[in-house]
Amino acid sequence: MGSFGGALSSVPATTIFLAILSFLLVLYSTFLTRSGILGDTSVHAFVDLGLNGQLLALLGFFTLGSLGVFFWHQRHMPKSASEDAFSSREFWMFIGALTLLLSAAQITFSTSIPVLNKLIGPDGLVPILQTQMAPPADAAKHYNSLQIPFALIISVLMGIAPFLRWKETPKELSRRVLWSAGLTLILTALVAWGLQLTEVLYIGLLGTALFAFLANADYWLRFLRGKWTAGGMALAHLGFALVLIGALISNAKKEAISTNAAFIHQDFPANENILLPQSDTVSMYPYYVSWKGERTEGHNRVFDVEFYEVDMPLASWADGERNHLKTAFTLHPFIQMNARMGNVREPSTQHFWNKDIYTYVSYADLRSEAEKSGDWKEPMEASLKTGDEVFLFNTYLLHGDTLVVEDAAFDPATGELTHLDLALSLTLKGMDGSQYPLVLPYHLDGNNVENAEVEWADLGIKIRFDGVKDEDGTYGITAWEKKSNDPPFILMQAFIFPYINLLWLGSILMGVGSLLAVWKRIYRSLNEGKK
Numbered sequence: 001m002g003s004f005g006g007a008l009s010s011v012p013a014t015t016i017f018l019a020i021l022s023f024l025l026v027l028y029s030t031f032l033t034r035s036g037i038l039g040d041t042s043v044h045a046f047v048d049l050g051l052n053g054q055l056l057a058l059l060g061f062f063t064l065g066s067l068g069v070f071f072w073h074q075r076h077m078p079k080s081a082s083e084d085a086f087s088s089r090e091f092w093m094f095i096g097a098l099t100l101l102l103s104a105a106q107i108t109f110s111t112s113i114p115v116l117n118k119l120i121g122p123d124g125l126v127p128i129l130q131t132q133m134a135p136p137a138d139a140a141k142h143y144n145s146l147q148i149p150f151a152l153i154i155s156v157l158m159g160i161a162p163f164l165r166w167k168e169t170p171k172e173l174s175r176r177v178l179w180s181a182g183l184t185l186i187l188t189a190l191v192a193w194g195l196q197l198t199e200v201l202y203i204g205l206l207g208t209a210l211f212a213f214l215a216n217a218d219y220w221l222r223f224l225r226g227k228w229t230a231g232g233m234a235l236a237h238l239g240f241a242l243v244l245i246g247a248l249i250s251n252a253k254k255e256a257i258s259t260n261a262a263f264i265h266q267d268f269p270a271n272e273n274i275l276l277p278q279s280d281t282v283s284m285y286p287y288y289v290s291w292k293g294e295r296t297e298g299h300n301r302v303f304d305v306e307f308y309e310v311d312m313p314l315a316s317w318a319d320g321e322r323n324h325l326k327t328a329f330t331l332h333p334f335i336q337m338n339a340r341m342g343n344v345r346e347p348s349t350q351h352f353w354n355k356d357i358y359t360y361v362s363y364a365d366l367r368s369e370a371e372k373s374g375d376w377k378e379p380m381e382a383s384l385k386t387g388d389e390v391f392l393f394n395t396y397l398l399h400g401d402t403l404v405v406e407d408a409a410f411d412p413a414t415g416e417l418t419h420l421d422l423a424l425s426l427t428l429k430g431m432d433g434s435q436y437p438l439v440l441p442y443h444l445d446g447n448n449v450e451n452a453e454v455e456w457a458d459l460g461i462k463i464r465f466d467g468v469k470d471e472d473g474t475y476g477i478t479a480w481e482k483k484s485n486d487p488p489f490i491l492m493q494a495f496i497f498p499y500i501n502l503l504w505l506g507s508i509l510m511g512v513g514s515l516l517a518v519w520k521r522i523y524r525s526l527n528e529g530k531k
Contacts, residue, residue: 013070013077018097020066025104027062031055032111089164096157103150107143110136148201155208155244158237159215162223176223180215187214195253202252205244213241232520236513242506250356250500257284258359258494268491273362277489281308281325284494288325291490294364300346302334303361303490307350333360333492356497363491376462376480383469383476392428392461393481401425401437403468403475420444424465424475428456440465440477453480 035055113133120128136142163176188207197203220226220234228235258274274284276291288308295302308325331348338344347360382390384400392398402425409419422442429435436456442465443450455462460482468475 013074014094014097016077017070018101020070021101024059024063024066025108027059028108031059032115088168089161089166092157092161092164096154099150099153099157103147106146110142144201148205151244152204152208155205155212155241158240159208159212161237162216162219162234176218177215180211180218183214184211195249197252199252202248205248209241209244209248213238213245216241228516229520232513232515232517234513235516236510239506239509239511239513242502242509244506246500246503246506250497250503253498255496255498256493257286257357257496258492259284264491268362272493273491274494275489276305276492277487280487287328289492289494291492294490297334299337300334301337301364301366302332303364303492304330304332305348305359305492306330307357331357331359335361335364335366337366351501353501354499356500357494358497359492359494361490362493365488375483377483380479380481381466381476382479383474385473385475392479395431396459396461397429398463398477398479399427399429400475401427403473417444418446422465422468424477426463426477428459428461438463442467 113135116124117129117132118124120126121132122130159180160177184207187210188203191197191210192203192206197206216234216237220231220238224230224234256272258272260270260274262270264270264273264275274282274289276282276289278291278293281288281290286309288310290306290308292304292306294304307328307330309328311324311326329350331350333348334346336344336346343366345360345362347358349359350357380392382392382398384390384398386400386403389397389399404423404425405420406423407419407421408417410416411418420443424440424442426438426440427435428438436459438454438456440454440463441450441452444467449467451465451467453462453464462480462482464478466476466478
């Protein structure tokens, strides 16, 4: 208790300091997301908008100004004459505030790794570190390792807070939480068994969140007789406990249903992404899905994805499964097109009473229709000499064999070249060892150039000889690759979040409870003013 004495002896100063710190953290978070300093380490960050100077000035002004005023007036702030009792509500509220502060510190430090690299990294303003600090490889595991223990403490404090009293709590009052604690043990065991939770931290958080819910429900129903006007704090705590339970269950039991049977790409794992060719119906248990097409609404590229259910058992499908599909719902995930700040994927969600189906498009061809039209892709230009090799389309190796002058003529009076016929021999090598020889013509007649494009029809490639570029014999070529006849497709991710409505219900209860608590304080202040 003595270790907290100095801090608790000046409660108003502590309260003001924490309020200032909360505002400064909001400003700092704004700087992180709007400055572009986070780069690719955060999906919430913008690119550099050229506002870094203004953002730093804003952050510096409020940081120096607010802390300067606080420390200047701190000595005039009232101080408590005695230490707070261990069983008092104010003591444990202070412990809760410290826990939230530590939680914010861990998140702030981990998120600020790019900032620290620019400040004290090898190439920073003050190069203290010899190597760059790396962000956590497994971000979810990194944050959960500390944030879940912090949540355990907060949820326990929420459970006992209603039964605590200011200054000191009688022992018989604190015993009233024992009923909730006993019921919590039973429910935690049953729910963890039913949900097949095995992680110790998850089970612990489930237990403390259930304890917070049961204790506050007991306090509101038994001691406050279910009065809404007096139960603001209990209802807000009930809501937060439901938020914890809903977030825990929905994330711990989240299920990816968008699995693909075949490998797609290393950046799009097949256990989370499903390939949807346009107008084709694909199985995605427990649904069938079909991408019907895309449309543009303002800056948004919207993708219409239809979900189907089976209207009869598998045993009765005598004429094929797709004849027994009925439309269940349609989702519209979209991509917000923004050339300046980067495209943003926006999800589309189908809500049920016991789950949410959450979808978003992880890949789509975002080129315009004009860019997609035509038989050939964008041309590739290359320069090489005889004996050189260049890669074509990451698939073939093009070898320069010989460059032969077949015919040439000069003007006798001026000595200028008037006629030239060249033949460039090339060999296209496949990854399987196959070779395809080709001769490209080049004809010059005065100022007129004829250099026809020669096509390998079987390979879907055509190449043009663009002439000799310099005296060293470097020549240029232009190559095209034929567009695939495969239908357009998108990659989509779909997840089932079970019982996430507990989180939304908890959010509503938190809002209602907070409003009731504020209204009660205002009402009490008005009545005291009349007296």
